[in-house]
Amino acid sequence: MINGLIALLIAVIVVGIIAWLVTYIIDMLPIDGPFKQIAKVLVLLVAVLVILAKALPLLGLGSV
Template structure:
């Protein structure tokens, strides 16, 4: 259980850093403000889904392959 929690923390850290880098790169693009916001929301949704997919098995929820 402790190993799984450490793995989850590492996943959260890596996903957070990657999402922050992608959002930083999106902010550098010359896009209109609504497109910036849409792109940031999509990146954050993907990051949250990745973390949830990693965390749900720890709670006993079966995830279909």
């Protein structure tokens, strides 16, 4: 159980850093505001889904 929690914590940190970096890069791109906002929402949605995919097996709700 502890190993799973440590793996989840590491995954959250890594996914968070990657999501922050991609969001920062999106901010630097010379595109219109609405497209930036959509891209940021998609990045955050993917990040949350990845974290949920890692967390659900710890609760016994997902596949291993």
